[in-house]
Amino acid sequence: MHLNLGEWNELIERSLADPDSEPILNLERDEDPVYDAVFVGGGAGGRFGAAYMKAMGGRPLIIDAWPFLGGSCPHQACVPHHLFSEAAEELDRARWFSDELFYPKFDASRASILEMVKLFLAGRGSAHAFMNWQTKEQLEVEYVLNARATIIDKNTVQAAGKTFKAKNLVLGMGARPIDIDIPGLDLHGVFDFVSLVEELDYEPTRCVIIGGSKVAMEYGAFFHATGCDTTIVSRSQLMRTKALHHVDEDLRQYVVGGMRKRGMEILEGAHPVSVNGDERVRSVTVRLESGEEIDIETDFVFMGTGERPNTAHAQDVLGIEVNDYGRVIANKRMQTNVPGVYAIGDMIDGPMEMFKARKSGVTASRNIMGEDLEFDFSEYPDFLHTTYEVTWVGLTEEEAKAALDEVIIIQMPPYVEGLDTPNLPLPCAEGTMLYAFSKPELSGFQKLVIDGATRKVVGAHHVGYGAKDAFQYLDYLIHRPEGLTIDTLGWMNELFLNPEHFVQLSRLRAGKSKLIHL
Ligand code: COM
Numbered sequence: 001m002h003l004n005l006g007e008w009n010e011l012i013e014r015s016l017a018d019p020d021s022e023p024i025l026n027l028e029r030d031e032d033p034v035y036d037a038v039f040v041g042g043g044a045g046g047r048f049g050a051a052y053m054k055a056m057g058g059r060p061l062i063i064d065a066w067p068f069l070g071g072s073c074p075h076q077a078c079v080p081h082h083l084f085s086e087a088a089e090e091l092d093r094a095r096w097f098s099d100e101l102f103y104p105k106f107d108a109s110r111a112s113i114l115e116m117v118k119l120f121l122a123g124r125g126s127a128h129a130f131m132n133w134q135t136k137e138q139l140e141v142e143y144v145l146n147a148r149a150t151i152i153d154k155n156t157v158q159a160a161g162k163t164f165k166a167k168n169l170v171l172g173m174g175a176r177p178i179d180i181d182i183p184g185l186d187l188h189g190v191f192d193f194v195s196l197v198e199e200l201d202y203e204p205t206r207c208v209i210i211g212g213s214k215v216a217m218e219y220g221a222f223f224h225a226t227g228c229d230t231t232i233v234s235r236s237q238l239m240r241t242k243a244l245h246h247v248d249e250d251l252r253q254y255v256v257g258g259m260r261k262r263g264m265e266i267l268e269g270a271h272p273v274s275v276n277g278d279e280r281v282r283s284v285t286v287r288l289e290s291g292e293e294i295d296i297e298t299d300f301v302f303m304g305t306g307e308r309p310n311t312a313h314a315q316d317v318l319g320i321e322v323n324d325y326g327r328v329i330a331n332k333r334m335q336t337n338v339p340g341v342y343a344i345g346d347m348i349d350g351p352m353e354m355f356k357a358r359k360s361g362v363t364a365s366r367n368i369m370g371e372d373l374e375f376d377f378s379e380y381p382d383f384l385h386t387t388y389e390v391t392w393v394g395l396t397e398e399e400a401k402a403a404l405d406e407v408i409i410i411q412m413p414p415y416v417e418g419l420d421t422p423n424l425p426l427p428c429a430e431g432t433m434l435y436a437f438s439k440p441e442l443s444g445f446q447k448l449v450i451d452g453a454t455r456k457v458v459g460a461h462h463v464g465y466g467a468k469d470a471f472q473y474l475d476y477l478i479h480r481p482e483g484l485t486i487d488t489l490g491w492m493n494e495l496f497l498n499p500e501h502f503v504q505l506s507r508l509r510a511g512k513s514k515l516i517h518l
Contacts, residue, residue: 002137008129015067015146023147023160024067026136034165035061035142037342037368038157039361040149040314041172043071044354045345047131049170049361051139056369060141061166063159067146068128069135071345072174076194078354079127080120081215084222085385087116089465091225092262092387096439111226114203121197151317154341168340170364171314171328172357175307175346180210184275185303192303193219204228204300208284210272212238214384216304217259221386223302224264231265231296232304233272233286243306243351244382248396250411251461254445255390258463262387275301309347323349332374334364342368350377381475383468388444391471394459394478397449406452408515410486410505412445415517430499431465448502452515456483457502466499474502486510 003011015021036053039046042064050060062069073079091111098106135141147160157164177192179185191200193215207223209216212234224230232238238256239247260266269289276283276295283295309327314320321329321337328343330336336343342364345357356377363375381393400407409415412427425436427444436443444464451458457478460471477484490506498504509518 003133005126005129005133008132009125012067012128012132013125021067021146024132024143024145025160026141026143026145027061028142032165033059034167035059036166037061037168037170037365038063038149038164038166039170039172040151040157041071041174041345042066042069042135042143042145043172043174043345044073044357045361046071046170046172047135047141047361048358049172049344049365050141050143051135052362053365053369054139054141056365058365058369060365061164062135062141062143062145063147063149063157063164064143064145065148068132069143069145070127070131071172072194073354074124074127074131076197079124080117080197081193081218081385083120084116085218085389088222088225088385088387089389093434095225096442097434100438101434108227112203113223113226113228114200116222116226117197117200151313154318154338168342168364168368169318170334170342170344170361170368171320171336171347172344172361173310173314173347175309175352177303178305178308180272180303180305182210182272182274184277184281185301187275187277187281187301188279189277189281189299190275190301190303196302202299206298207231207300207302208233208286208296208298209302209304210284211303211305212236212241212268213243213304213306215306216302218385219302219304220264221259223300224259224262225387228300229263229265231267231298233267233270233284235269235271237268238266246382246392246394246396246399246459248392248447248449248459248461249398250447251390251392251396251445251463254463255386255388258388258442259386307346307352311347314341314343325349332363332376333367333372334360334375335367351380351382353380353382355380379475379479381471383471388463389465389468390463391467392459392461393471393475394457395449396459396461397447400449400451400458404451404453404458408450408452408486408509408517410448410450410502410509410518412447412501412505427464427501428497429464429501430497433497446500446502448505450486450515454483455485455487455515457486457489460500460502462500464499470498470500470502486515 036058039062042062053060097103150158207230273285327349334342344360383391413421422441425440428436432443447461449459490510494503
């Protein structure tokens with residue numbers, strides 16, 4: 001049976017609404033096949049891993065408890081985050097330019113968190129439908145959906161009343177938000193990024209975020225931009241949590257300073273003590289860095305304390321080993337301590353980002369299919385959103401200075417002390433032109449870090465809009481064995497006016513045999 005996208009959408013919606021709905025089977029008609037791998041979990045890692053295995057001539061099977069493929073990304077995680085972050089960017093602009101130029105007077109009553117959640121819920125089904133359709137019709141991967149997998153042993157999985165045999169297992173069961181141990185988290189009005197989209201049923205007016213993760217910053221910036229005054233309560237400094245590396249201090253100050261400039265309250269070194277209320281949240285008690293305890297009144301608490309993988313079943317049945325943070329211990333081929341069992345995506349250490357999810361799935365498949373392939377994700381480009389898009393790769397200025405004899409910085413605004421940069425419309429970049437001409441201090445920040453001795457770029461850092469694509473390629477170029485010199489970068493063909501000015505700025509300095517800052 002070949003469903004079109006609309007029919008898939010209906011089937012998935014029906015299945016989600018009914019806990020007793022039937023499993024969705026897409027299986028070849030043959031007797032008792034032995035699969036090359038059963039992928040337990042059809043999120044990004046499982047879907048890409050299985051598709052790659054199939055493309056290589058192997059036989060994968062995906063099993064997922066949800067009635068759709070793609071996992072949490074299109075359902076509760078990356079896709080809503082990007083929708084909300086884009087809304088935050090638009091709202092921010094509309095607020096700064098309220099009643100100026102062609103912008104109407106900003107009408108806060110139309111900026112609603114609840115409406116954005118509803119918009120997402122109304123639209124997410126099309127991504128679900130596409131994942132199922134593409135995986136079946138174009139990628140020709142077999143799957144069993146809407147059915148929880150029970151692992152029997154390392155070669156046997158049961159689901160939908162059937163038993164499936166496989167030479168290998170690939171575990172990609174994802175992660176869930178971490179609960180911390182403070183009273184009151186069961187009150188109505190406490191959400192995380194999952195329950196926000198599944199359960200929000202009122203318009204929040206005041207928000208306290210517990211935690212300082214990327215999720216805390218991204219959702220916090222969105223809530224605040226809608227007009228829901230937001231306080232972030234974080235033990236660590238923002239962007240100095242263990243999960244983030246290579247965060248340049250100037251970039252951090254521009255980003256966090258920008259959040260404060262917009263009125264967000266950011267309490268660093270602060271500990272949540274309790275969430276208070278009867279049935280509904282009324283306030284959060286916080287112990288400040290000074291030791292003083294304060295009560296912050298709120299009707300909305302959002303947890304941004306990170307995520308933990310879903311490993312219990314695999315630990316119980318297979319004896320899979322995990323580290324102190326609950327992540328499955330896997331080598332660079334994604335092999336766990338149990339031969340023939342692989343772990344991918346958010347199950348294993350490293351950033352809970354899409355490139356790692358998908359490539360770890362592919363790495364497992366290629367090894368299963370006989371290749372000897374290692375995936376090292378110790379270095380990678382990174383990003384987050386506030387009302388800006390923030391991207392970075394490679395060393396910070398400080399890291400470079402610790403590692404190298406001579407470090408050259410090329411930066412916008414320029415790398416000089418005492419310049420009246422708040423009045424300087426630089427960067428004057430794609431995506432920040434209106435700010436550059438009207439509110440110059442809001443027009444972003446960019447920095448290139450160069451090894452003066454080898455002339456190689458060792459780091460790039462950007463706050464603005466639209467540079468994520470460039471950073472995918474910059475990451476590759478600077479991490480190649482031959483690296484990327486200021487000379488090569490400065491001789492590339494810029495598409496002026498660009499979001500990041502690295503090509504033209506490099507060209508202004510590349511003529512010097514002894515490089516200096518810009
Ligand atoms: C993306 C999901 S939303 S997947 O990575 O294409 O499976």
